[in-house]
Amino acid sequence: xxxxxxxxxxxxxxxxxxxxxxxxxxxxxxxxxxxxxxxxxxxxxxxxxxxxxxxxxxxxxxxxxxxxxxxxxxxxxxxxxxxxxxxxxxxxxxxxxxxxxxxxxxxxxxxxxxxxxxxxxxxxxxxxxxxxxxxxxxxxxxxxxxxxxxxxxxxxxxxxxxxxxxxxxxxxxxxxxxxxxxxxxxxxxxxxxxxxxxxxxxxxxxxxxxxxxxxxxxxxxxxxxxxxxxxxxxxxxxxxxxxxxxxxxxxxxxxxxxxxxxxxxxxxxxxxxxxxxxxxxxxxxxxxxxxxxxxxxxxxxxxxxxxxxxxxxxxxxxxxxxxxxxxxxxxxxxxxxxxxxxxxxxxxxxxxxxxxxxxxxxxxxxxxxxxxxxxxxxxxxxxxxxxxxxxxxxxxxxxxxxxxxxxxxxxxxxxxxxxx
Amino acid sequence: xxxxxxxxxxxxxxxxxxxxxxxxxxxxxxxxxxxxxxxxxxxxxxxxxxxxxxxxxxxxxxxxxxxxxxxxxxxxxxxxxxxxxxxxxxxxxxxxxxxxxxxxxxxxxxxxxxxxxxxxxxxxxxxxxxxxxxxxxxxxxxxxxxxxxxxxxxxxxxxxxxxxxxxxxxxxxxxxxxxxxxxxxxxxxxxxxxxxxxxxxxxxxxxxxxxxxxxxxxxxxxxxxxxxxxxxxxxxxxxxxxxxxxxxxxxxxxxxxx
Numbered sequence: 001x002x003x004x005x006x007x008x009x010x011x012x013x014x015x016x017x018x019x020x021x022x023x024x025x026x027x028x029x030x031x032x033x034x035x036x037x038x039x040x041x042x043x044x045x046x047x048x049x050x051x052x053x054x055x056x057x058x059x060x061x062x063x064x065x066x067x068x069x070x071x072x073x074x075x076x077x078x079x080x081x082x083x084x085x086x087x088x089x090x091x092x093x094x095x096x097x098x099x100x101x102x103x104x105x106x107x108x109x110x111x112x113x114x115x116x117x118x119x120x121x122x123x124x125x126x127x128x129x130x131x132x133x134x135x136x137x138x139x140x141x142x143x144x145x146x147x148x149x150x151x152x153x154x155x156x157x158x159x160x161x162x163x164x165x166x167x168x169x170x171x172x173x174x175x176x177x178x179x180x181x182x183x184x185x186x187x188x189x190x191x192x193x194x195x196x197x198x199x200x201x202x203x204x205x206x207x208x209x210x211x212x213x214x215x216x217x218x219x220x221x222x223x224x225x226x227x228x229x230x231x232x233x234x235x236x237x238x239x240x241x242x243x244x245x246x247x248x249x250x251x252x253x254x255x256x257x258x259x260x261x262x263x264x265x266x267x268x269x270x271x272x273x274x275x276x277x278x279x280x281x282x283x284x285x286x287x288x289x290x291x292x293x294x295x296x297x298x299x300x301x302x303x304x305x306x307x308x309x310x311x312x313x314x315x316x317x318x319x320x321x322x323x324x325x326x327x328x329x330x331x332x333x334x335x336x337x338x339x340x341x342x343x344x345x346x347x348x349x350x351x352x353x354x355x356x357x358x359x360x361x362x363x364x365x366x367x368x369x370x371x372x373x374x375x376x377x378x379x380x381x382x383x384x385x386x387x388x389x390x391x392x393x394x395x396x397x398x399x400x401x402x403x404x405x406x407x408x409x410x411x412x413x414x415x416x417x418x419x420x
Numbered sequence: 421x422x423x424x425x426x427x428x429x430x431x432x433x434x435x436x437x438x439x440x441x442x443x444x445x446x447x448x449x450x451x452x453x454x455x456x457x458x459x460x461x462x463x464x465x466x467x468x469x470x471x472x473x474x475x476x477x478x479x480x481x482x483x484x485x486x487x488x489x490x491x492x493x494x495x496x497x498x499x500x501x502x503x504x505x506x507x508x509x510x511x512x513x514x515x516x517x518x519x520x521x522x523x524x525x526x527x528x529x530x531x532x533x534x535x536x537x538x539x540x541x542x543x544x545x546x547x548x549x550x551x552x553x554x555x556x557x558x559x560x561x562x563x564x565x566x567x568x569x570x571x572x573x574x575x576x577x578x579x580x581x582x583x584x585x586x587x588x589x590x591x592x593x594x595x596x597x598x599x600x601x602x603x604x605x606x607x608x609x610x611x612x613x614x615x616x617x618x619x620x621x622x623x624x625x626x627x628x629x630x631x632x633x634x635x636x637x638x639x640x641x642x643x644x645x646x647x648x649x650x651x652x653x654x655x656x657x658x659x660x661x662x663x664x665x666x667x668x669x670x671x672x673x674x675x676x677x678x
Contacts, residue, residue: 001633001636003636006640007639007640007643010640010643010644010647011643011647014644014647014648015647018647018648018649018650019650031584032584032585032587035587035588036587036588037586037587037588037589038585038586039584039585041551041581045548045551045552046552046662047552047553048552048553048645048663048671048673049658049659049662049663050645050648050649050650050659051649051654051655051656051659052649052650052653052654052655052658052659053653053655053658053659053661053662054648055662056645056648059644060648095640098637099637099640099641101556101558101564101586101589102555102556102557102558102564102637102638102641102672103554103555103556103566103586104555104641104672104673137588257653259650259652259653260652273652274652274653276653350526350528351528353525353526353527353528354526354527354528354529355529356525356527357525357527357529357530358529360529364528364529367528367529367531367534368528368529368534
């Protein structure tokens with residue numbers, strides 16, 4: 001191993017890959033076979049966390065940061081003056097195996113700038129995965145980035161070796177895409193997605209008949225979009241996400257607050273803040289859609305096109321729909337319990353079990369661990385005092401905000417700080 | 421009502437289950453269940469020493485499992501928390517569990533039940549963290565070696581995970597605090613007790629026991645870790661919350677210059 005050279009490449013190509021948000025290693029349960037190396041844990045394992053608090057579970061690198069495209073939002077864009085490097089296929093394999101053996105990672109996340117052509121690039125990504133599986137008997141997690149515009153044949157091969165495939169749609173609106181990535185067309189993203197989706201369905205059906213059918217991209221597909229670069233509304237973003245969940249069976253959609261890196265008249269200035277609060281609210285909304293049974297138009301619609309900054313989306317929905325409340329914790333079904341602000345799905349599960357034994361009161365709920373400071377305005381339980389008292393939405397919101405602290409508070413507080 | 425008794429057992433999980441069996445079987449009014457090395461004064465009750473009996477332990481295990489599958493996991497996990505007084509808490513929990521007719525439900529509105537499920541969750545969390553934070557270093561003998569220092573006794577819980585994952589390499593995970601380890605020799609996992617005179621946590625001096633190239637990979641990983649964070653999003657508080665400081669000394673990515 002030419003240590004110094006590898007080190008330099010790793011620095012460059014890890015640095016360029018870090019803006020890809022996805023690091024999930026879950027959803028695949030690849031077993032260790034023939035006493036080989038590795039397996040994939042169903043819920044995934046984060047082996048470390050970056051200093052900005054994101055999970056590190058995969059070795060996330062680019063194969064190369066050479067690129068023929070010139071997308072405004074991308075560090076690797078052709079016109080950006082950065083150091084370029086490229087890994088050899090064997091180098092990526094060696095790094096992955098040696099990191100994996102030391103229990104640093106769950107597997108590999110391999111993306112790439114596009115050199116020569118989409119197919120040429122995709123072919124090399126597939127070659128890395130194939131080598132890991134066939135020659136190293138590696139059963140850890142592999143996430144390959146599909147290169148926009150790659151051929152169906154290569155997408156097919158990729159899914160045979162990878163656990164997850166993803167292609168980033170980058171910009172949630174078509175007009176935004178035209179502005180920021182003039183070389184790319186929406187079909188370049190959606191065509192490979194459709195191919196993968198169809199293969200997943202086909203393989204799943206075949207597995208029902210012939211059990212030995214190999215798995216095809218068992219952890220499914222994901223995608224990512226940049227938030228806050230083109231002036232789209234939260235409604236635009238979440239409706240777009242819902243579309244991808246529905247049409248392409250996405251396992252995850254990631255939202256990446258735009259990090260200004262280059263000065264460009266089409267983009268927010270280099271001094272602008274990363275919209276972290278907004279990103280956080282979008283993830284909360286995404287969660288409500290996937291796990292809490294909300295429909296997207298309940299949370300975002302023409303009269304309410306953007307999420308609130310000061311309260312989370314579930315509380316915001318509840319305040320706009322006070323006629324559903326108060327709910328009786330000892331009576332309503334799971335679906336309704338999940339809609340109470342301050343109740344997470346874990347608490348909901350515990351409440352459902354506990355109320356088979358007795359009627360629950362404030363004390364029980366507190367011990368179970370629900371966020372009573374929010375929930376108390378929306379529920380009744382086996383205690384006579386009831387906090388709702390027909391308060392108006394604004395009043396409830398005020399009371400809740402008064403009694404809560406949030407790391408984002410400074411960002412939405414109108415109060416001027418004396419010492420800044 | 422018969423006199424209350426304190427049961428003394430050998431500290432093993434089977435020993436504890438045997439104690440539970442005897443308490444149920446002989447209808448003992450249990451004052452406490454204690455490990456024999458605890459040496460606490462038992463003032464107000466007489467004591468009985470329990471000899472571990474795997475058959476009896478198994479009957480308790482199966483009895484609980486048939487009642488509620490999740491409960492047996494909770495009990496084992498909570499036991500490994502090594503918390504003071506956990507045995508009596510578990511005994512009360514098992515009594516409640518056996519008396520209920522509610523099938524598979526768990527009464528989260530009950531204090532004891534809730535406490536057990538919290539303890540079990542804490543241990544479960546650390547089990548998961550250890551699966552994440554073990555950092556193997558390759559020795560010259562071709563064994564991947566790791567030190568850990570968990571709050572709870574999680575080695576028995578993580579052995580299966582590592583056996584399934586690292587089937588083609590020899591490895592040894594050593595619990596510095598409890599002075600024993602689990603070792604996989606390509607055939608099976610065994611428990612080894614050894615006194616290591618040198619603990620290999622993060623420090624600047626390189627050790628000769630490790631293979632050539634070992635420190636290169638540690639440094640590559642350390643470097644990789646440094647280039648993953650995005651400056652404009654830095655959040656050290658969140659970072660520390662995810663990777664508590666007490667684990668840092670065994671993490672190669674937290675090492676300053678090998």
